[in-house]
Amino acid sequence: MAVAWHGPVVEAISWPAARALAAAAVCPGKPGTVPLRQALGRRLAGPLTALVAVPGTDVSAMDGYAVAGPGPWRVVARVLAGGAAHDRPLRAGEAVEIATGAPVPPGAGSVLPYERADATGGQVRGPAEEGRHIRRRGEDVPEGAVVLAEGAVVTPVALGLAAALGHDELPVRPRPRVAVLVTGDEVVDRGLPGPGRVRDAIGPFLPGLVEWAGGRVTGVHHLPDGPGPLRAALTGGWREAAPAWQHAPEEGGRSPERAALADGRSHEPAAVMDGRPPEGAAEIVVVCGASSRGPADHLRAVLDGLAADVLVDGVAVRPGYPQLLARLRDGRLVVGLPGNPFAALAAALTLLAPILRELTGTPAAVETSPLHGVVRPHPRDTRLVPVLRSEVGAIPAGHDRPGSLWGAALAGALAVVPPGWAGERVELIELPPGV
Ligand SMILES: Nc1nc2c(c(=O)[nH]1)N[C@H]1C(S)=C(S)[C@@H](COP(=O)(O)OP(=O)(O)OC[C@H]3O[C@@H](n4cnc5c(N)ncnc54)[C@H](O)[C@@H]3O)O[C@H]1N2
């Protein structure tokens, strides 16, 4: 609740500088190696290569007879997939009965499928074609081939491919953990907001945005206004919890966790910040709605009290001006987002997304476009304008007040309109897509 200006006026940095600074605030995370099942949805930290050729040897593509030379052929053995290979080369005029996937003996020129074979009394006849129905070693995937590039998302199909190529584990990029703290006595997390109340519109969009940028939200926690709960949440870490809107309904739209905090019943114990994050704490903490300078905006004071290093305090962008980036003494980053939901989205794309992309080595798509329609640039600040893509270029989607996500929900991207813009092409930044 920002009702009055308190404290000194701080010069905001430019929007491009804020994005660059956020990315520079982190070192790319170290990749890890995880068992196949745990790799699902992660990004590869190196190219996926074939540890073996597929198939690993020349095998039959059909159930039938592997034959050598011109027919008719005398059936000398039977070879099943997984069974013993035929122990000597086939001579002309010989055949082995063979199953799909079984190794073809050396000397066999082709496989005659059952349905084309006339087999009687240990003899086979039929139209054999040289090379037919034999899958040669490495024909599907040669040994050592790079089948997926570094950075590719490990899909269910990629897991199957990795297994086929001999992998039991995969190197994946780290997935930074993000804890979300939604502040504001007026903010409710379920139901219809009554008079003086507003539904939380930021907590619901952050998990998808974070996931899209390569991270994982460990929990969305609603805090009452006041420095105590904020300080406790920052210093005590936060226990892993289901997103707040999954709690059982409670009067007033407050989660039990939040109600307890509001009543002063359960402040997390404030750990000493001794250079190590609290056990199990997320590497990044996002604080929503306490970033301006009103009497209920305690984030700066709490950060000061914790001797945090404030890296960004205000960005010359509309919406999203009062956003903040700080490093706690234990190394965790705190991203402060404004309470107005569209401003929070703009700020999340300015500071949070570049941090996550840098940590996970996932570059954002780069796109520019002509921009049509009535767009008024700001004299000093960058504007982020929700736009629809069209054949002629980007067109403003409208409904772009800082308090409303309507325009951004309609839009395909945000157009970056620099201060004093005079109609040149603009950069478009992606909005997180649906899954
Ligand atoms: N004197 C000044 N006042 C304000 C300035 C300024 O420069 N000087 N900046 C304004 C701008 S711009 C923004 S944006 C807001 C940001 O304020 P806060 O981050 O402190 O957020 P609040 O004051 O708590 O809330 C602002 C607004 O958003 C609603 N809100 C808060 N949280 C949520 C949520 N999770 N979901 C939906 N809506 C939320 C809240 O009820 C308020 O209406 O400060 C201006 N003031």
Ligand code: MOO
């Ligand atoms: O961040 Mo405020 O728009 O800039 O409402």
